Amino acid sequence: xxxxxxxxxxxxxxxxxxxxxxxxxxxxxxxxxxxxxxxxxxxxxxxxxxxxxxxxxxxxxxxxxxxxxxxxxxxxxxxxxxxxxxxxxxxxxxxxxxxxxxxxxxxxxxxxxxxxxxxxxxxxxxxxxxxxxxxxxxxxxxxxxxxxxxxxxxxxxxxxxxxxxxxxxxxxxxxxxxxxxxxxxxxxxxxxxxxxxxxxxxxxxxxxxxxxxxxxxxxxxxxxxxxxxxxxxxxxxxxxxxxxxxxxxxxxxxxxxxxxxxxxxxxxxxxxxxxxxxxxxxxxxxxxxxxxxxxxxxxxxxxxxxxxxxxxxxxxxxxxxxxxxxxxxxxxxxxxxxxxxxxxxxxxxxxxxxxxxxxxxxxxxxxxxxxxxxxxxxxxxxxxxxxxxxxxxxxxxxxxxxxxxxxxxxxxxxxxxxxxxxxxxxxxxxxxxxxxxxxxxxx
Numbered sequence: 001x002x003x004x005x006x007x008x009x010x011x012x013x014x015x016x017x018x019x020x021x022x023x024x025x026x027x028x029x030x031x032x033x034x035x036x037x038x039x040x041x042x043x044x045x046x047x048x049x050x051x052x053x054x055x056x057x058x059x060x061x062x063x064x065x066x067x068x069x070x071x072x073x074x075x076x077x078x079x080x081x082x083x084x085x086x087x088x089x090x091x092x093x094x095x096x097x098x099x100x101x102x103x104x105x106x107x108x109x110x111x112x113x114x115x116x117x118x119x120x121x122x123x124x125x126x127x128x129x130x131x132x133x134x135x136x137x138x139x140x141x142x143x144x145x146x147x148x149x150x151x152x153x154x155x156x157x158x159x160x161x162x163x164x165x166x167x168x169x170x171x172x173x174x175x176x177x178x179x180x181x182x183x184x185x186x187x188x189x190x191x192x193x194x195x196x197x198x199x200x201x202x203x204x205x206x207x208x209x210x211x212x213x214x215x216x217x218x219x220x221x222x223x224x225x226x227x228x229x230x231x232x233x234x235x236x237x238x239x240x241x242x243x244x245x246x247x248x249x250x251x252x253x254x255x256x257x258x259x260x261x262x263x264x265x266x267x268x269x270x271x272x273x274x275x276x277x278x279x280x281x282x283x284x285x286x287x288x289x290x291x292x293x294x295x296x297x298x299x300x301x302x303x304x305x306x307x308x309x310x311x312x313x314x315x316x317x318x319x320x321x322x323x324x325x326x327x328x329x330x331x332x333x334x335x336x337x338x339x340x341x342x343x344x345x346x347x348x349x350x351x352x353x354x355x356x357x358x359x360x361x362x363x364x365x366x367x368x369x370x371x372x373x374x375x376x377x378x379x380x381x382x383x384x385x386x387x388x389x390x391x392x393x394x395x396x397x398x399x400x401x402x403x404x405x406x407x408x409x410x411x412x413x414x415x416x417x418x419x420x421x422x423x424x425x426x427x428x429x430x431x432x433x434x435x436x437x438x439x440x441x442x443x
Contacts, residue, residue, distance in 0.1 A: 099249025109139025118145030122285030134391030279325030
């Protein structure tokens with residue numbers, strides 16, 4: 001009866017709306033909203049409204065929605081007759097080593113790492129603990145992000161990479177001795193490289209102020225440059241100074257750009273153990289859309305260029321290369337490894353996996369990010385153990401599928417795959433990646 005009554009009430013309303021759309025002039029026609037959306041895109045309309053409301057830069061979570069990495073045009077080459085598949089997928093070696101030449105190399109069971117998400121500047125402490133616990137269960141490392149090491153994260157993470165950051169919060173001997181690798185963060189893709197970011201004092205809780213050594217009323221500032229550096233020579237001295245003081249691997253993180261070879265030229269003059277290349281489209285807790293959508297270079301282009309430069313200059317064996325930015329499936333991870341990376345960082349997809357069905361908790365009143373952000377209204381409702389287990393399950397599932405793919409390639413370890421295992425259905429892409437074009441027969 002109720003459905004019948006609602007149908008009867010809605011019917012004339014729908015009739016009137018349809019008649020108006022089919023007869024009224026455009027200026028008075030509700031269909032004009034559709035044409036405006038097609039011209040401007042819904043995202044641009046919504047963001048224009050947000051800009052018009054505040055007059056300030058926007059902070060958009062999770063990074064750019066623009067996809068410039070055509071991973072789907074790159075395929076892996078299975079072997080069946082002239083060379084047989086590997087006999088047992090369970091025997092495929094998935095281990096990787098970060099900084100094998102360091103005094104204390106970082107040995108991991110899998111080459112998928114959790115990227116830097118900072119406690120305070122982005123996510124909550126409970127979520128950092130969930131990431132650390134999930135990574136530990138899967139046999140991999142997590143990253144502090146642009147923050148300091150907390151007791152909770154250090155106790156939970158078996159392997160912890162600490163970001164020596166432009167805010168200065170982990171850049172002390174007391175902090176650096178707590179981590180298993182040091183990643184000097186000069187920029188990230190979602191922020192267009194390195195820019196100034198200020199976190200107002202009223203947004204910083206008392207525990208975080210103590211951790212960051214902030215005075216009462218003091219804002220937290222992430223600088224565009226690493227404090228104390230004014231030239232490439234200063235950067236070289238900084239990296240070499242860390243190498244001389246610590247046995248753990250020391251690395252450099254940069255946002256990918258068309259100047260990638262110039263950046264590598266500076267890194268090559270250091271004693272760094274690893275290089276992190278963060279491609280266009282990488283995520284963040286919130287960055288201005290202009291920086292997310294318009295600056296940088298996609299990973300599928302800057303990673304092969306970086307590997308080629310290192311090989312050409314006989315430097316490939318000196319550095320572990322970690323690829324980062326917009327990868328979201330085991331296939332993406334495999335292709336990045338085949339293009340030359342030794343490991344990959346994941347962020348947005350790790351968040352998605354960790355939250356799994358918990359995303360329904362905030363709905364429909366608010367949005368899932370409120371469960372994980374530092375200032376999230378529902379951060380205390382996160383089930384930490386459930387999030388950790390879901391993340392570990394995701395990583396284990398990815399590795400299981402990657403083992404099957406490597407078996408089909410006739411290899412026995414993830415580190416054995418290379419460009420010869422790849423082919424592209426796009427001629428220009430095959431040339432830029434230095435892999436075979438699928439339209440040309442093999443001789």
